[in-house]
């Protein structure tokens with residue numbers, strides 16, 4: 210049976226709400242027989258370390274205070290998560306354990322590792338109990354009965370046997386991270402971030418298929434995303450680079466975590482427990498992912514030159530200080546980078562063989578594909594010089610370069626460096642869905658446009674998707690020749706196949722361009738976003754979906770720093786959404802938008818002069834690629850209603866499509882049935898239109914289909930689309946057939962409104978508008 214080991218760190222278990230969230234992840238993602246490894250809740254280990262220090266200092270008051278803090282925290286978790294009856298047994302056990310701790314302290318018999326171990330034991334017990342209350346068969350397991358270590362070495366064969374014996378069966382086992390025991394049964398700890406190590410060790414022992422490290426970030430980024438908002442989350446990172454980053458002190462993964470996975474096929478993923486639907490970063494075997502660029506920063510390190518460094522000594526020293534130590538050789542000498550706080554311990558251990566070369570260093574390391582390191586090193590040096598950052602020591606070994614500096618690398622300098630040396634490797638995978646009227650022209654236009662974008666962006670069209678078949682080629686489709694490749698390689702697919710293929714793409718950025726008119730396709734947007742895809746839509750369905758769904762999608766995009774452009778969904782290539790954004794960004798307040806927002810209806814109303822039946826013109830508009838796949842979407846006014854909703858939402862209004870009154874430009878009974886049955890009754894449409902046309906003529910006016918959105922001074926919104934008889938000679942009456950017109954009244958454009966007018970439908974202009982959105986995206990990603 211395939212098994213997965215899930216590991217949840219302290220940040221994922223910092224409150225009762227977080228425990229609930231973790232339980233939900235387990236409910237949604239774990240199978241029977243999986244294992245869950247847990248750390249101590251929140252800052253429990255730090256508090257227990259303080260408790261230990263107060264014990265060593267014989268400070269009884271502090272000891273009692275801290276013990277009370279520990280008790281209160283655990284009590285709070287238990288009372289918030291369970292009814293008093295459910296919590297009873299756990300509260301009793303907790304009381305006994307706290308009493309034993311107090312007694313051992315009073316008897317001067319407290320043991321550090323056993324004290325710290327309580328944190329993980331409480332977490333495992335609590336989570337297993339919580340799962341049981343949710344009817345999940347779960348059992349907490351103390352890893353001291355699984356992992357035994359002798360003289361610093363884990364007894365792998367014995368441990369494997371213990372794991373197989375204790376962790377088989379159908380239950381979900383909740384195993385304590387961080388702790389193990391020695392051959393005499395004494396507690397030992399596995400070092401800083403030992404729980405990640407426990408998880409990968411366990412995965413190795415039980416032959417698991419995968420390990421998921423659930424944490425508070427979305428994966429492995431090009432640099433610290435808290436400091437640089439444009440940091441790139443990589444979907445895949447190869448083990449060698451992950452290992453190097455870990456040895457350089459990058460906080461997401463730790464060097465020890467990776468070691469049990471060596472020579473195995475176990476997959477490792479880093480995922481966010483705060484956003485479980487999001488796809489994280491997969492750490493893959495060498496050769497399964499391109500090398501990426503990273504910048505990792507340092508604080509407070511000392512550089513020690515060591516004479517006669519023995520094999521395995523760096524490992525011993527890391528264990529001693531419970532921190533990874535970066536070791537490198539330069540000019541035939543061995544150097545260690547050690548946290549300044551630990552230099553004393555390291556120097557004492559080296560007994561005179563360690564020479565402190567530089568102390569209290571800060572700085573950065575750039576990790577990159579080896580053929581790029583030399584050039585990037587020069588660029589980094591130039592930026593640091595420009596920014597007046599004093600470099601005290603440098604070292605480069607082909608896969609990375611170290612810059613040890615006087616000053617900290619603050620977020621401004623880091624952002625500049627990231628922009629100059631990481632973002633240079635821009636790669637964008639483009640997935641195009643919908644190869645109809647507009648889609649085909651868009652792909653044709655790609656031949657020229659992609660060449661242009663490729664001048665400073667490594668852009669590849671990796672997928673062409675129709676409703677039933679897709680052509681997926683991660684290394685890029687030859688766009689000049691796509692029809693031929695389509696004929697030989699396109700395959701039928703399900704939505705899940707498309708998502709899986711997108712998940713496997715190893716690109717820095719991905720964009721899905723939706724040129725379908727499909728509601729079902731737009732339903733996949735949240736999944737695309739969960740796969741870190743930017744979105745570009747000509748399709749209007751997502752932009753007009755129910756407000757709750759739409760609002761959630763926007764939140765999801767914002768959380769992941771992803772962009773959504775949909776300029777062509779209203780007014781085809783006209784820059785209406787840009788204009789509304791500009792007005793608002795400049796502090797203006799829009800009070801009214803009115804006009805004609807349908808190319809089809811504009812063309813039909815302006816072209817009709819009674820010489821041809823109206824329905825003939827509808828078929829002509831369809832042939833010219835103006836209409837929706839079913840022109841009744843246009844005639845019913847629904848297409849224009851959607852566009853007005855998209856504009857309203859662009860103004861920050863929370864509306865739904867039903868909030869916009871609609872009067873159709875066709876008899877209601879024609880709305881149902883298939884296209885052929887509509888055609889059979891086209892005479893009814895002609896009669897309907899003719900009568901309204903005659904009325905407009907009798908009033909000396911022009912028949913048009915218009916829309917308007919008004920926001921009054923109290924913020925009340927009214928919106929409608931429908932038939933209008935407009936003054937002959939007015940701008941709307943004089944519209945060139947097919948043109949849209951947007952008349953925008955605002956605080957600053959009050960007596961003389963801002964007008965945007967031009968073709969509002971058509972394959973070429975729409976396809977060009979989508980290219981404009983794609984260009985905008987590449988500029989944004991720069």
Ligand SMILES: NC(=O)C1=CN([C@@H]2O[C@H](COP(=O)(O)OP(=O)(O)OC[C@H]3O[C@@H](n4cnc5c(N)ncnc54)[C@H](O)[C@@H]3O)[C@@H](O)[C@H]2O)C=CC1
Nearest residue numbers: 643644645646647675676725726727730747748838970971
């Ligand atoms: N025609 C125009 O002037 C303008 C069109 N638009 C929008 O552009 C979109 C496309 O319009 P057209 O090209 O005229 O429509 P179309 O009907 O000619 O093309 C749509 C294509 O999408 C494909 N498709 C349907 N469901 C799909 C799915 N689940 N996955 C992948 N492909 C799927 C269809 O097979 C078809 O080939 C529509 O949403 C439309 O509202 C926007 C502005 C102007």
Ligand SMILES: N[C@@H](CC=O)C(=O)O
Nearest residue numbers: 807808809836837970
């Ligand atoms: N059918 C639409 C196409 C653009 O969205 C229209 O006619 O405006």
